[in-house]
Amino acid sequence: MPFFFHPDIKDINLRVSFLSKGVINIYDFLKQDSVTKINAPDFVYPPLTYFFLGSYQIITKPLLGPEFNDWLFDFSGKSAATIFIFRYLLVLKVPFLIFELLITFLLMKVFPDKDQQKKAITFWLFNPLNLYAIYAIGQFDIIPSFLAFFSWYLWKQKRFPHSGIVLGLGAAFKSFPLLLLPLFLFSKEKLTTKIIHAVLAVGIYGLSILPFVNSPAFQTDVLFSNLSKRIFINQVSLGNVSISLFLIIYSTLLIFRIKYQNIPLWSYILITLLLVFSVTTFHPQWIVWLTPFLTLAFVKAKINLGIIALFIGSYFFTFLLFNDRFLTTALLSPISTIFLEIPSITQLLNTDKLNIFKQSAQFLFALIALLICWKVWRLK
Amino acid sequence: MKKYILSLFIFIMILPTLELLTLRKVTGIEQNPSGQIIYFLKDRDFKQQFISPKNNLYSIEIKLKNPDMRNRDPVTFSLSSDNKTLSKLDLNGTNIRDGDWTRFTFEEIPQSENQSFGFTLASNSPPDKAIGVEVNGQNQAAFITFHRIPSRLNLIIDTYQQFSNKLIADKFFLGIWGIFLVALLKSPVQFKN
Numbered sequence: 001m002p003f004f005f006h007p008d009i010k011d012i013n014l015r016v017s018f019l020s021k022g023v024i025n026i027y028d029f030l031k032q033d034s035v036t037k038i039n040a041p042d043f044v045y046p047p048l049t050y051f052f053l054g055s056y057q058i059i060t061k062p063l064l065g066p067e068f069n070d071w072l073f074d075f076s077g078k079s080a081a082t083i084f085i086f087r088y089l090l091v092l093k094v095p096f097l098i099f100e101l102l103i104t105f106l107l108m109k110v111f112p113d114k115d116q117q118k119k120a121i122t123f124w125l126f127n128p129l130n131l132y133a134i135y136a137i138g139q140f141d142i143i144p145s146f147l148a149f150f151s152w153y154l155w156k157q158k159r160f161p162h163s164g165i166v167l168g169l170g171a172a173f174k175s176f177p178l179l180l181l182p183l184f185l186f187s188k189e190k191l192t193t194k195i196i197h198a199v200l201a202v203g204i205y206g207l208s209i210l211p212f213v214n215s216p217a218f219q220t221d222v223l224f225s226n227l228s229k230r231i232f233i234n235q236v237s238l239g240n241v242s243i244s245l246f247l248i249i250y251s252t253l254l255i256f257r258i259k260y261q262n263i264p265l266w267s268y269i270l271i272t273l274l275l276v277f278s279v280t281t282f283h284p285q286w287i288v289w290l291t292p293f294l295t296l297a298f299v300k301a302k303i304n305l306g307i308i309a310l311f312i313g314s315y316f317f318t319f320l321l322f323n324d325r326f327l328t329t330a331l332l333s334p335i336s337t338i339f340l341e342i343p344s345i346t347q348l349l350n351t352d353k354l355n356i357f358k359q360s361a362q363f364l365f366a367l368i369a370l371l372i373c374w375k376v377w378r379l380k
Numbered sequence: 381m382k383k384y385i386l387s388l389f390i391f392i393m394i395l396p397t398l399e400l401l402t403l404r405k406v407t408g409i410e411q412n413p414s415g416q417i418i419y420f421l422k423d424r425d426f427k428q429q430f431i432s433p434k435n436n437l438y439s440i441e442i443k444l445k446n447p448d449m450r451n452r453d454p455v456t457f458s459l460s461s462d463n464k465t466l467s468k469l470d471l472n473g474t475n476i477r478d479g480d481w482t483r484f485t486f487e488e489i490p491q492s493e494n495q496s497f498g499f500t501l502a503s504n505s506p507p508d509k510a511i512g513v514e515v516n517g518q519n520q521a522a523f524i525t526f527h528r529i530p531s532r533l534n535l536i537i538d539t540y541q542q543f544s545n546k547l548i549a550d551k552f553f554l555g556i557w558g559i560f561l562v563a564l565l566k567s568p569v570q571f572k573n
Contacts, residue, residue, distance in 0.1 A: 002557065003392060063556075083546055087553035090560070126384045335396055335543045338535070342403050 001097070001135045002090040004331045005080045008285075009092055009138035012053065014072040015043045019054025020061070026050050027217035042221040048172035048208045053140065056095055063091050078340070080333035089138065089334065096134045099146040100125070103292050106153050111299060120299045127295075128312050129287050136331050139285035144173040148180060149292040152266055155184060155197075164197035168204025176289055178205065179250075179276070183268045186257040231280045246279045263377065266296050271373045278366040284319050284327060294372075302376050311372060314365040320345050321358045382565055389561075396543070400536050405526045408433045413514035413522035417445050421510040426501040428513075428521045436528040437492035440499060441481040443522035445512035446473060455511060456502045457484045461495060473503075476511055481524070488528055499523075 015026060023029045026043045043050060057064070064087070071082055079085075107120040124130070134142050147170030154163035163184070170177035181201055185194050212218040232244035250272065257268055273290035276282070294311075297303050319327050326333075329342040346354055409430055420426035440459070451473030459467040467486035476482050489495075503511060514522045529535050547554060 002553070063552075065552075083549040084553070086547065086557070087550050090553065090557060122381075122384065126388065131388070329399060329402075332396055332399060335546075336539045338403070338406065338539055339396070339399060341406050342399055 001093050002086040003334055004136040004138070005085065005089060005334045006137045006139075006326045006331060007079075009089070010072060010079060012045075012140070013057060013092060016050050016054035016057055017069065017072055019050065020058045025212060025215060025218075027212060027215050027221055031217050042217070044221050044225055045174060046172050046205075046209055046222060047212055048169070049140065049174070052143070052173070053095075060091050064088060078337055080340075081337050085334040093135060093138050096138070096140065096142045099142045100130065100134060103142075103146050103149055106149060107292075107295060110153065110156075110296070116299050120295055123298050124292070124295045127291065127308075129291050129294075129315060132316075133285045133288045133291075137285050137327070139283075141174065141285045141288040144170040144177060145288045145292060146170075147173065148177045148269075148289070151177070151180075151201075152269060152293075155187075155265065160189065160193045160197050161200055164200030165204055167197075168201040168208075171201065171205040172208035175205075176273075176276075176286075177201075179272060180269055182254055183257060183265060183272065186254055187265060188261045230282075231276050234279050246275065249275055249279070266293050267302075267376045269293050270297060270376055274369040274373050278369045281362070284315075284322075287315060297372070297376050303372055307368070307372060307375065311365075311368050314361065314368050318358075318361040318365050321354065321361055322346070385564055396539060397536055400539060401532065403529060403532075403535070405439070405528055406434065408437070408525035408527050410524050411516060411520055411522055413443050414516045416515050416517070416519070417512035418515050418519060419445075419507070419510040419512040420501050420503055421507055422504045426513050426521070427498060428500075428523065429496065429498045430523075430525070431494060431496050432489075432492040432525060432527075433494075434525075434527040435493045436488055436490055436530055437497070437525055438488040438528050439483055439485040439526040441483045441524045441526070442499075442501070443514040444476050444480070444482050445514060446476045446478045447512075449474070449478060451476065451503075451505055451509045451511050453503055453505045453509065456500075458500045458502070459484075459486055459497060460500070461497045466497075473505070473509075473511060479514075492527070 015030065018026055018029060026047075030042055061068070065084060067082070067084055068088060071079060071084065071088065074082075082088075104121055104124060107124055108117055111117045111120050130142075133139065147166050151163045151167035151170060154160075154166060167177050167181065167184070178201075181198060184201075185198055187194065209218075209222075213223075231246050234245045235242040236245050236248060253268065253271060253275070256263075270290055270293035273293065277286070277290075294303075294308075298305075298308060323344070323346045325340070325342075325344045325347075328344055330340050330344075332339040409432075418426060453473050455471050455473055455476065457469045457471070458465050466489065469484050469486065484499075501511075501513060505511065516522065
């Protein structure tokens with residue numbers, strides 16, 4: 001945990017550190033401040049992320065120490081060289097462990113049988129996807145992932161209003177839980193129940209962004225950012241009209257959701273998220289969105305270890321070919337800056353070969369994701 | 381549960397060794413450009429002096445400009461020390477990509493640490509086809525020196541030594557990490573019906 005460093009954890013913490021200096025509207029502030037305008041031009045996450053992580057930083061200030069702020073403003077490229085790097089990484093990643101353990105607790109509730117429990121928890125805690133995305137890269141996607149999973153769990157327990165609130169909270173960290181809302185809406189529950197659920201989910205999310213909605217910086221960096229539009233970028237031409245490939249597939253899935261109510265909600269959630277990864281160039285940390293549901297599929301024997309291994313292998317193959325050393329060789333730079341000198345595979349391959357490998361990797365990953373969708377769908 | 385945690389821990393401890401086994405060279409000087417360019421042409425060579433920070437100097441990369449790849453003339457790179465030419469390399473402008481790092485590799489100089497060297501770039505090109513060297517604010521070339529690793533075993537040992545020194549340097553971290561590991565190994569997760 002404290003031995004792996006990706007600059008994203010420092011970049012995000014630089015931005016949320018302004019909460020301790022009294023900055024409320026981080027979006028407008030980053031566009032105005034002369035230092036951060038160059039080195040930290042935007043904050044692309046919803047406001048709750050800023051307040052949550054910023055508050056955590058304030059609480060843990062005594063542990064982080066007086067040099068922490070200087071470290072945040074170290075743009076030399078060798079910030080992992082500081083002797084306090086292990087401390088910073090441990091303290092900053094502890095919340096992720098807490099949320100991972102909360103999902104562990106939920107899995108124990110979902111699987112009362114001891115053998116299934118053991119299988120679920122072992123897979124959940126020790127699968128390479130989680131270890132890499134949560135603790136090596138150190139992004140906070142485990143938080144909205146927990147909230148999305150908790151929302152599903154509450155729905156399963158028929159605590160529908162609570163499920164809506166929690167889903168809205170998840171969207172207030174990262175907007176992907178909103179993609180799952182139609183899957184709840186098209187279930188066989190009573191109409192009023194579903195409407196209350198949706199209103200609460202959208203309402204909580206709306207309340208969290210309301211104070212910033214009129215900010216142009218918030219609109220460009222969060223609401224209408226390239227990141228939030230990414231899943232809709234791949235388009236299909238139908239005559240003179242171009243439609244997002246994801247929208248076409250997702251709409252089809254929603255029709256199936258209405259027709260095949262005997263397929264559990266978690267299966268549809270997993271299929272939706274797998275489809276997102278199949279049609280998008282995704283960030284490696286996003287994989288955590290689906291790993292709780294992948295755990296369910298694994299334990300309920302919808303997919304075996306062989307397919308899981310293929311999925312994991314194709315995921316890592318994709319990221320070996322990213323032009324970011326910190327996804328691979330440079331992750332160990334806290335141990336020694338010598339690891340910054342190890343070239344990544346992209347630096348060793350020539351451009352033509354690299355493009356072929358990249359496309360092949362993405363194609364392979366999408367294929368295996370679709371295979372899992374098929375397996376999960378097939379066993380009604 | 382404990383065996384998984386221990387296996388993971390052992391893997392993390394071994395991972396640096398596995399990565400270091402792939403390393404063939406290390407950098408010495410790394411000087412970055414700041415947007416300015418100095419062109420070298422007929423009767424106007426580009427010269428740069430430097431002191432090698434490490435032994436086993438064997439290669440230098442220089443950030444060069446060849447706008448529109450228009451230069452196709454011979455270019456000469458010479459490395460010297462104490463007014464003695466150590467190496468001379470001829471290449472063609474077509475091998476020099478615009479705005480890219482061009483590597484010049486020569487016979488390894490084992491005792492290069494703290495020695496003074498100079499490299500010269502020369503060409504007979506006219507001004508409209510000259511190749512440029514990207515420089516920093518002090519008109520020093522953007523260049524990187526590369527040094528072979530004399531002993532991979534020593535490198536691995538040195539790296540783990542650095543690692544343990546760094547761990548010990550922050551005693552506060554060592555304390556909380558120790559408590560954290562003990563708490564983890566006591567495994568709060570119990571499987572029960």
